[in-house]
Amino acid sequence: MQPKTNLKQKEIEEILGRCDACYLGMSEENGIPYVLPFNFGYHGGFLYLHAGPGGKKFDVLKFNDRVCAAFSTDHEIRGRNENVACSYFMKYRSVLLHGRIEMIEEYEEKVRALNIIMKKYTGKDDFKYNSPAVNNVQTFRMVVEKAEGRSFGY
Numbered sequence: 001m002q003p004k005t006n007l008k009q010k011e012i013e014e015i016l017g018r019c020d021a022c023y024l025g026m027s028e029e030n031g032i033p034y035v036l037p038f039n040f041g042y043h044g045g046f047l048y049l050h051a052g053p054g055g056k057k058f059d060v061l062k063f064n065d066r067v068c069a070a071f072s073t074d075h076e077i078r079g080r081n082e083n084v085a086c087s088y089f090m091k092y093r094s095v096l097l098h099g100r101i102e103m104i105e106e107y108e109e110k111v112r113a114l115n116i117i118m119k120k121y122t123g124k125d126d127f128k129y130n131s132p133a134v135n136n137v138q139t140f141r142m143v144v145e146k147a148e149g150r151s152f153g154y
Contacts, residue, residue, distance in 0.1 A: 067101055074154065
């Protein structure tokens with residue numbers, strides 16, 4: 001069984017819709033990888049993220065805004081023979097997004113980004129926010145330059 005690679009954009013977006021979190025890979029000054037999980041929203045070729053203000057992630061992103069986000073879903077263990085360990089395999093669907101991070105500073109754009117994220121998890125995109133909450137959250141987006149997906153066992 002061969003994995004299906006080079007998925008179409010529609011298939012990639014379906015996989016993103018099934019994932020609960022993404023893992024954002026960054027690179028520190030010394031070249032050491034730094035990876036964090038995030039809630040996210042995806043819309044119009046952008047991956048939207050949010051976090052509290054400050055922290056190491058923003059120091060890393062100031063140094064290098066190039067990132068990779070990893071997504072994986074629909075995991076299911078299968079085996080051809082329950083007594084043969086090497087006959088087992090994992091079914092899955094996965095996506096990698098590559099691009100650059102842009103910080104979102106403008107108030108209305110931050111609200112729009114937060115609503116894109118909230119729509120993913122609640123189905124609603126018309127939340128109202130108070131100014132202190134919006135001003136205290138950092139929103140940012142990945143400008144997706146490359147998307148690749150893979151499906152194995154499906």
